[in-house]
Amino acid sequence: MAIYEFSCAKCSHVFDVNLKVDDRDTPQVCPECNATGCKRSFGSSVTSHVSSGAKTNRSGTKNRTPEKKVIHLSNLNKSG
Structure with missing residues (x-):
């Protein structure tokens, strides 16, 4: 398991998700606005x-x- 950073295209919220390496590119739901399809960002x-x-x-x-x-x-x- 690793922590990955995701960003929401709708509200620009950046959030971290603890995922298996195989699931790291699975789109996530934004915890702020519930938008679907948030993509993994390559922040630090x-x-x-x-x-x-x-x-x-x-x-x-x-x-x-x-x-x-x-x-x-x-x-x-x-x-x-």
């Missing part, structure tokens, strides 16, 4: 593993994998 995003101990998910059970945090390269200089 970085995936980082954040390990801060066991986390509890919504059902109250502990997650087995560390949380992932997506950091867009355009925001790297803003965090100092």
